[in-house]
Amino acid sequence: MYIKPTNLVYNNLIKRIIFRKSATRTFTNKSIIYNQIGSTTKMHIKDINKPTKNVKAHYEYLVIGGGSGGVASSRRAASYGAKTLLIEGKAMGGTCVNVGCVPKKVMWYASDLATRITHANEYGLYQNVEPKLTKENLTFNWEYFKEKRDAYVKRLNGIYERNLTKEGVDYVFGWARFNKDGQVEVTKSDTGDVDIYTADKILIATGGKPIYPTNIPGYELGTDSDGFFQMKTQPKKVVVVGAGYIGVELAGVFNGLGSETHLVIRGETLLRKFDDIIQNTITDYYVSEGIDIHKKSQVSKVEKNGDGGKLTITLNDGTVISEVDDIIWTIGRRSLLGIGLENVGVKLNEKEQIVVDEYQRTNVSNIYSLGDVVGKVELTPVAIATGRKLANRLFGPSIYKDQKQDFTNVPSAVFSHPEAGSIGLTEKQAIEKYGKANVKVYTSKFTAMYYAMLEHKSPTSYKLVCTGPEEKVVGLHLVGDNSAEILQGFGVAIKMGATKEDFDSCVAIHPTSAEEIVTLR
The missing domain is CATH 3.30.390.30 (FAD/NAD-linked reductase, C-terminal dimerisation domain)
Known part of the structure; x- marks a missing residue:
């Protein structure tokens, strides 16, 4: 005889396991949970395809975003004994570890080395080897290096997770959103199930995402700085759009590794937020290095050439860049939101960034925010330092009650x-x-x-x-x-x-x- 399990039975089971140290990892697979009830229950529940809303759990500190700031703040809070939950939608480490500082610097090393090894002959090395190594005959195995780089990032993800566990931080992989009751609903990345959490204090550290120029016809044929790290092959000819540090860095990497590189910028110089000595020196040197910088220019349209996959880029002055393999938009970033802030009344500024005071407090008494989603100084070390200071103040000894981040003179x-x-x-x-x-x-x-x-x-x-x-x-x-x-x-x-x-x-x-x-x- 088959007996249908009641919601009470199921919910009581969840209550018993949700606060276990490893609950957010060990019990993410539904079949494991169902085995605790019995085989007949397992067979019944497996037929239910729609997401389920599990019983809510309460924490002292709930952090939305597993990037640099969120991880640092959650670990510091847990070190003081605060019961802490960290919610991350993709992979631990956020932009910096996965599609930013870390893999970018690895690519920079490869590009820098490609330039330096061509200097070997002039330093007396490999003088008798023919043909001599030059920029023109240098080869780079993009596929091999991508696999090696990605494996390194994967190891870092694991290190982040292990460090959270060591500090006693619970974490879940899923997408968080405030519901109309002010609770945090998390749609799990693996199962699609929805868990509901509440907390005494909540930190929003969701970071940012690249901007696309949706007003330009064919913009969707390009990719962004995140997509750069997904490229399976090296483009022979590439167009980078943007004069900021991301565009400048990617253009330098491509050029150093031998790709024909075009850089489209609206002004006369690169890195316009920096001092003139940096702007002029880097711009002039990039030109001398063979990067084709299209100054005072903007892309007016992007077209795909038949079935060949090549792109044609047309600029506003009529210049046509043809036979392009990839175009990369590096025209800015915006806060990663869409998490139901309207349901709790968190205030945003005209740039759709979360408004905070000098202590990272939003206009909602128990909600805080930091990092790129705030837009103060968008740098990984700044987010880390700010996150730790916030946790010190909220959960640490009284000597930290007035501690706050100083955003001046940041290198x-x-x-x-x-x-x-x-x-x-x-x-x-x-x-x-x-x-x-x-x-x-x-x-x-x-x-x-x-x-x-x-x-x-x-x-x-x-x-x-x-x-x-x-x-x-x-x-x-x-x-x-x-x-x-x-x-x-x-x-x-x-x-x-x-x-x-x-x-x-x-x-x-x-x-x-x-x-x-x-x-x-």
């Missing part, structure tokens, strides 16, 4: 070819803030010693921006090899309020490029 790097780094105010920003008479600028442009043995040269340019009679350093802008590594150390000095005299009093390390920064005259 950042652009992994272009060569690298660029920046901290503080640009020269123009300093003049606007302090007045031209109160700003003094020191610059140096030279060729690094590495290139002394080479016919082909790469530029190095440094600028120090100072203000006031004490010449406090308010900005440092670098272009050249190892700029990111150099900037990290100098960033500490500038954060501490160093003056030009402090820089001058530091004995130079010779021979290095960085010694120029402490010997500027």
